[in-house]
Amino acid sequence: MQDKILKIVSELEKKYKSNNKPSKGGILDTLIATKLSQNTTDKTSYIAYKNLKKKYKNWGALTNASLREIKEQIKVCGMADTKSKDIKNMLNNMKKNYGTLNLDFLKKYKTEKIYDELLQYKGIGVKTVSCVLAFSMGRKVFPVDTHIHRVLNRLGIVKTKSPEDTFEKSEALIPGRKKISFHRNLIKFGREICKAVRPLCGLCVLYDYCEFIDKEDFYNSKAANKENNFLILDNI
Numbered sequence: 001m002q003d004k005i006l007k008i009v010s011e012l013e014k015k016y017k018s019n020n021k022p023s024k025g026g027i028l029d030t031l032i033a034t035k036l037s038q039n040t041t042d043k044t045s046y047i048a049y050k051n052l053k054k055k056y057k058n059w060g061a062l063t064n065a066s067l068r069e070i071k072e073q074i075k076v077c078g079m080a081d082t083k084s085k086d087i088k089n090m091l092n093n094m095k096k097n098y099g100t101l102n103l104d105f106l107k108k109y110k111t112e113k114i115y116d117e118l119l120q121y122k123g124i125g126v127k128t129v130s131c132v133l134a135f136s137m138g139r140k141v142f143p144v145d146t147h148i149h150r151v152l153n154r155l156g157i158v159k160t161k162s163p164e165d166t167f168e169k170s171e172a173l174i175p176g177r178k179k180i181s182f183h184r185n186l187i188k189f190g191r192e193i194c195k196a197v198r199p200l201c202g203l204c205v206l207y208d209y210c211e212f213i214d215k216e217d218f219y220n221s222k223a224a225n226k227e228n229n230f231l232i233l234d235n236i
Ligand code: SF4
Pocket: 154, 155, 193, 194, 195, 199, 200, 201, 204, 205, 206, 207, 210, 211, 212, 215, 218
């Protein structure tokens, strides 16, 4: 299995060239951006995040804003009621618990302790914390979303029923130094090629490694060819 994983990692590196660099934002920036991204697209959650950054000079200023005002800034990304409440409560509780909204002290903690610390806040789950660990702290964790869950199952790397199970199983399988770049490459691959409904198996560089039972049908399907044209146009 390790050999197969390394070959898949290498094929996707050739195709997408994602890096392991952490994001530029701080811990709280990543936490809030990831919270906003729940159940929506990158595009709308990024707009909501930018709206908040523009409206409030820092995250402390957001704690003094009304829920109505916060909702207005983030309504573009959906679930604005829950997200605005969760973010405001989380920031208020952090201020109470730590006396500051600078979370840099977490960098001194072991990974397990950071999970314990951040999972106490309502609306923050394992996936969100794993994104914070990977992207704002450079820890060797492998966040799993629905794309990664689907692709790893089709490839036969895991046989799991939920992204949470995939996260648990894949943690030990993916080499630490590749975790972040492989995460980024798999998301791109899941969005562009190994789509949920009609995977473009005819264009797939991982076809020979894949254990998906219907891959031959999708390889030959006209629908896939139609989508290929769209993909190419999309890249112009
Ligand atoms: S062959 Fe098809 S199902 Fe398998 S990984 Fe490639 S796109 Fe996904």
